[in-house]
Structure formats: C-alpha cells, structure tokens
Amino acid sequence: MKHLLKMQDLSKQELYELLDLAATLKAEQKAGIRHPLLKGKTLGMIFQKSSTRTRVSFEVGMSQLGGTALFLSSRDLQIGRGEPVQDTARVLSRYLDGIMIRTFAQQEVEDLAKYGSIPIINGLTDYCHPCQVLADLLTIREHKGRLEGLKLCYIGDGNNMANSLIVGGLLAGMSVSIATPQDYRPAPQALEFAKGYGDQFLLTDQPEQAAKGAAVIFTDVWASMGQEDEAELRKKAFVGYQINDRLLANCAPDVMVQHCLPAHRGEEITAEVFEAHADEIFDEAENRLHAQKAVLVKTMA
C-alpha cells in the first residue's frame, strides 16, 4: 500500500489486512510487546485544522513503533503563506519518510501524493476521514465479532464521515443506510461508489427508515470544521436528525452507537445516549491509535 488518500483507494482485501494488522498490533501493545517496525523513520504531520485524537494518536503511534513524528502547523509552515503544495511535497519528500495531512481540499492531499515521493496519509479532509473509519470498522468488529452482513446506519450531515462510512461500510460487506436532509447529502463520488452495491445501500431523508434494524448507528457534528459560520442555519436544518432514545427504538435491540468525536450533546446526540454508549465511543477513539499504526506499518515499513 503506497498511500491512504481515501477509502476508495483500498480493495476489500487491503481493508481486511489493515484491520487484521491493527488487531494484532493492539493485542501486542496490550501484552507489552513492541516491534520497532519504524525505527529511524520520521512522519511529518501537517495540520491546517484543529485536532486532539488524530494528532495525539499518530504521534504516540509513531513513538510506539520506534519512529518520530513532527507536528507541522500550517500557521507556521510556508504552505500557510501560499507556497504551492507541489513544492512543499517535493521538499518534504527529501527529509521525511511519510506525511500525514489534515486539510480542507481533498485535491491538496492528492497533489501531495502526486508530486511527493513518500507515503501520504489523509488525516481528514472536507471529503473524507479514512483513518477514522478504519478505527470505526475495527471497533464494530471487536464488539460484534464480524462486519459482513451487519447494517450500519448514519444520521445527520452528509459530510466527510458520511462519505467514508459509505465506502468503508460497503467495502467491508456491510449494508449502509444514510439519513440526511435533502440539502446536506453525501458527496457525489461516495454516492457513485454506492451505486455498485445496489440495495446494500439506502439514502433517505427519514431517520427512522434508515435506523430500522441497524446493528450500529453513527452520527457526527452538524457543522464541521470550516463551517462554523453556518452553525445556526444548520441547527435548524438538522432538527429531527438526532440520535436519541426514540430513534434508537427503531434499531436492533443491541445496537452500538458510534461517534468520531468531538460530540455536541443536545445537538446530533443526546447526553443520555452518549453516556449509555460511552464505552463503545471511547473504544472507537482508542482504536484510532491501533488502526493508524497498521496504516503506518503498511505504508512506511
């Protein structure tokens, strides 16, 4: 695997290989076994947006694998002053062994990969969040014992999380149902991908219909990073798209709840549902570390 730019870049086999490696690395970590698979290697981490989980889990992951991580804020880099990504890619390729980038445009990540000569890992763009969805699939498999044939539901904004869950869920052999308001649908590329999966995929504006019989239900914030100005407008548009006890009554009785975090209690999820499913949600956050270590090993070792 050369890069991880988006979920569509993975085959089903590559996806399962990543999940299996993540599970192995997690078990070894818990048993106190460490393999310095990235000894002497340096990962640059470019952040054009805020982060708690992504930053810390990548940095800790590199350290546990024997390597080093450099935090590179766009506030300090020349890229933040307009130096082209094509040049940044070629310069950083001379120093680093890999780059993790969190930014706005997916094209910037694709360009880093095109012009650079080292592995590029997408740490979130407006289009997708593949590292998060790998952690999500790992968590579901741990809790449910399998992915194939399970129903995954997502309620809320058709954003980066929705796009990656559509592709990742379908690729893993799950059925995927998404409920968003008409004006906030997932990206065309994700819907195009889903076309190949027939009735394994459902897109609706009815949360109850999407949630029916779901084994796992996801949501995410109504206003993503970069959309802060639209927050009030979005609060009105997303009324009815909340994970609460009434919506959960439509799901399978043992439904899991997942949230990539940060969460806005009282908006996309009630405080009651969040706390009742906190163990699952924080397992999901922990699994960012294990899933990303698998990505780092597959791309950089």
Ligand code: CP
């Ligand atoms: N879920 C996630 O990516 O969290 P951060 O924004 O804190 O990295």
Ligand code: NVA
């Ligand atoms: N959709 C959210 C995810 C944060 C991890 C955002 O892009 O801000």
